[in-house]
Amino acid sequence: MEFFVTLIQVLDSTIRLSTPLLLACLAGLFSERAGIFDIGLEGKMLMAAFFSAAIAAVTGSVWLGLLAGIASSLLLSGLHGLASITFRGNQLISGVAINFLASGLTVLIAQSWFQQGGRTPSLFGGGRFEPINFPFAESLSSVPIVGPVYSELLSGHSILVYVAFLMVPATWWVLYRTRFGLRLRAVGENPAAVDTAGVSVVGLRFAAVAICGVLCGIAGAYLATALQAGFVKEMTAGRGFIALAALIFAKWRPWHAMWACLLFGLLQAIALRFQNIDLGGIVIPVQVMDALPYILTVVILAGFVGKAVPPRAGGEPYVKER
Amino acid sequence: MEKMPKWADVILIPLISLLLAAILSALVILAIGENPIDAVKLMVTGALGSTYGWGYTLYYATNFMFTGLAVAVAFHARLFNIGGEGQAMLGGLGVAIICLTIPWPHWSIALLAACAASALFGAAWAAIPAYLQAKRGSHIVITTIMFNFIAAAVLNYMLVNVMKPAGSQDPATARFPEATHLPSFQSMFSTADNVVFRGAPANISFFVAVLACFVVWALIWRTRLGYEIRAYGHSETGAVYAGISPVRITIIAMLISGGLAGMMAINNVMGEAERLVLNPTEGAGFIGIAVALMGRSHPFGVFLAALLFGFLYQGGAELALWTQIPRELIVVIQALVILFTGALDNMVRMPLEKLFLGMRKRAE
Numbered sequence: 001m002e003f004f005v006t007l008i009q010v011l012d013s014t015i016r017l018s019t020p021l022l023l024a025c026l027a028g029l030f031s032e033r034a035g036i037f038d039i040g041l042e043g044k045m046l047m048a049a050f051f052s053a054a055i056a057a058v059t060g061s062v063w064l065g066l067l068a069g070i071a072s073s074l075l076l077s078g079l080h081g082l083a084s085i086t087f088r089g090n091q092l093i094s095g096v097a098i099n100f101l102a103s104g105l106t107v108l109i110a111q112s113w114f115q116q117g118g119r120t121p122s123l124f125g126g127g128r129f130e131p132i133n134f135p136f137a138e139s140l141s142s143v144p145i146v147g148p149v150y151s152e153l154l155s156g157h158s159i160l161v162y163v164a165f166l167m168v169p170a171t172w173w174v175l176y177r178t179r180f181g182l183r184l185r186a187v188g189e190n191p192a193a194v195d196t197a198g199v200s201v202v203g204l205r206f207a208a209v210a211i212c213g214v215l216c217g218i219a220g221a222y223l224a225t226a227l228q229a230g231f232v233k234e235m236t237a238g239r240g241f242i243a244l245a246a247l248i249f250a251k252w253r254p255w256h257a258m259w260a261c262l263l264f265g266l267l268q269a270i271a272l273r274f275q276n277i278d279l280g281g282i283v284i285p286v287q288v289m290d291a292l293p294y295i296l297t298v299v300i301l302a303g304f305v306g307k308a309v310p311p312r313a314g315g316e317p318y319v320k321e322r
Numbered sequence: 323m324e325k326m327p328k329w330a331d332v333i334l335i336p337l338i339s340l341l342l343a344a345i346l347s348a349l350v351i352l353a354i355g356e357n358p359i360d361a362v363k364l365m366v367t368g369a370l371g372s373t374y375g376w377g378y379t380l381y382y383a384t385n386f387m388f389t390g391l392a393v394a395v396a397f398h399a400r401l402f403n404i405g406g407e408g409q410a411m412l413g414g415l416g417v418a419i420i421c422l423t424i425p426w427p428h429w430s431i432a433l434l435a436a437c438a439a440s441a442l443f444g445a446a447w448a449a450i451p452a453y454l455q456a457k458r459g460s461h462i463v464i465t466t467i468m469f470n471f472i473a474a475a476v477l478n479y480m481l482v483n484v485m486k487p488a489g490s491q492d493p494a495t496a497r498f499p500e501a502t503h504l505p506s507f508q509s510m511f512s513t514a515d516n517v518v519f520r521g522a523p524a525n526i527s528f529f530v531a532v533l534a535c536f537v538v539w540a541l542i543w544r545t546r547l548g549y550e551i552r553a554y555g556h557s558e559t560g561a562v563y564a565g566i567s568p569v570r571i572t573i574i575a576m577l578i579s580g581g582l583a584g585m586m587a588i589n590n591v592m593g594e595a596e597r598l599v600l601n602p603t604e605g606a607g608f609i610g611i612a613v614a615l616m617g618r619s620h621p622f623g624v625f626l627a628a629l630l631f632g633f634l635y636q637g638g639a640e641l642a643l644w645t646q647i648p649r650e651l652i653v654v655i656q657a658l659v660i661l662f663t664g665a666l667d668n669m670v671r672m673p674l675e676k677l678f679l680g681m682r683k684r685a686e
Binding site: 039048058079082083087089090092093096097098099100101103104105107108109111112118197238241244245248273285287288290291294295297298301302303310 | 350353354355402404423429439450454458459460461463464465467468469471472475476478479482485502608611615646647648650651654655656657661664665666667668670672
């Protein structure tokens with residue numbers, strides 16, 4: 001029975017850790033499907049994490065914090081759009097700049113506002129997203145197998161976790177069942193065709209980048225106000241890049257993105273709980289678990305296990321024919 | 323016909339971009355309630371006002387020259403090597419292995435061996451992304467980012483499980499033996515009654531970095547290989563038509579790039595720390611991006627930009643010491659430089675091109 005309890009705990013932690021990855025991954029999916037590469041997911045999450053925690057700490061309202069996080073992330077998205085759509089700059093360089101901007105500005109502003117060495121005050125009460133308990137979770141928990149799965153694994157997460165997982169079917173629906181989604185995918189494959197049809201390439205790409213900003217904002221707010229209670233320096237810790245890895249792993253498809261994020265979340269959860277894993281004589285060091293998402297992504301990118309082909313117009317600024 | 327004179331492209335645009343970055347940085351300093359003019363004064367005296375300050379400025383500049391050249395060489399082949407950080411970490415591993423396993427008679431031989439080892443390790447770490455880009459079409463930016471994280475994990479594993487001296491809690495190697503210690507500027511330039519660069523980490527690798535700038539310049543503009551790299555960077559189809567193999571150029575350019583990034587380790591690992599610690603690079607690999615963009619991928623430009631960033635780094639450290647402004651201000655400035663000289667290049671370029679075209683029309 002002890003194994004089962006451990007399993008439930010690890011899976012529970014997997015869901016918590018997958019949530020920010022999933023939100024950032026779907027954010028990247030919208031942007032990259034529209035042909036705008038975004039390696040600035042990390043920076044947008046970090047910025048949102050700081051502003052959500054800071055505003056939640058000052059006002060005591062986590063919802064205002066969430067809004068502030070989304071707004072700050074949107075601002076960086078706008079910058080990325082300005083550089084890569086309006087001025088047709090290099091999208092990768094713009095992403096790098098955004099990551100550094102966030103990493104520097106968050107600490108700078110945090111120090112100026114709170115004087116706590118680049119962190120925000122700890123959040124409590126209304127300043128955090130509280131877990132939501134499903135009906136009957138308490139009374140069902142004693143039922144074997146089903147009880148713990150329902151009351152521990154599914155129930156008791158913050159609302160943003162459920163939002164993140166609901167975003168998966170929502171993203172699928174938007175991309176594959178709406179006119180907007182069709183156009184968005186088209187603009188990432190062949191912007192000239194979209195332009196010929198009389199639809200604004202610039203408008204569509206800005207819309208995609210904005211959606212990306214909103215989702216990254218929620219991801220960052222989740223980190224600082226739900227997963228942890230407050231902002232600390234560099235708290236995204238490479239999650240934006242793991243999300244990017246998951247996006248490639250999923251070959252830019254929403255449902256696959258969810259499975260990829262759950263897998264990478266599971267790796268994080270295992271690394272967090274077990275450190276070095278002893279498999280009957282062979283010890284897997286914790287560093288292998290840390291590096292595994294990146295190694296898997298390189299393998300997938302290399303095309304040895306099913307080739308990952310990005311949207312065809314990805315990374316290319318669109319120049320209207322004259 | 324060129325849209326504008328060459329000097330405008332090489333000097334004016336970087337200067338305007340730098341100015342924009344400086345103005346925004348000043349606004350940031352104002353916004354956190356400090357005086358930007360006082361801050362600049364403090365940075366100048368802290369970084370350039372004494373040989374001690376210069377010793378730090380030049381030490382940082384040495385790191386940035388290596389990583390800046392690394393990014394610049396890759397840029398010439400139109401490859402974006404964002405993996406300088408990981409390559410420099412692996413370079414450090416190479417230096418540590420060389421210094422700890424072989425009893426060197428003299429630092430000069432050890433330095434040569436360390437140069438070779440660090441370049442080899444750095445190049446090896448760039449080789450896999452290079453191969454995957456050339457042969458399998460995997461995007462080099464993504465693979466090199468992934469390799470940065472994998473490098474951090476490899477280094478972590480090596481330090482914690484293999485190279486840490488027995489009984490030590492600190493995840494770091496033992497100190498390198500005395501014979502491998504590089505001469506610092508203090509020992510090189512001080513006289514009996516006038517001690518200069520006291521305690522500053524600048525060391526002989528600065529001259530290796532300057533030499534590397536010359537070698538890269540000669541390579542890119544004075545050799546057949548350099549011509550092929552530039553031709554490939556300008557137009558892949560043109561290069562293929564001229565019989566230049568894209569696979570060969572991609573791999574060679576990345577090996578040189580990775581080797582240069584790896585060689586940074588002779589400065590920070592061998593010259594300064596004299597042992598290998600966790601996160602020895604401290605982001606210098608990424609600053610190489612800003613340095614290469616700012617220096618327009620020309621070795622002399624890289625040299626100047628590296629000095630500028632060395633000044634910013636040391637000045638920023640002084641600011642953090644004496645004022646309420648944290649060190650992260652430098653990260654913001656670095657981001658703004660990358661933004662304006664890299665991503666928003668067209669924002670500065672387009673109006674200038676219009677201006678020059680207009681002036682030319684009026685002259686005719």
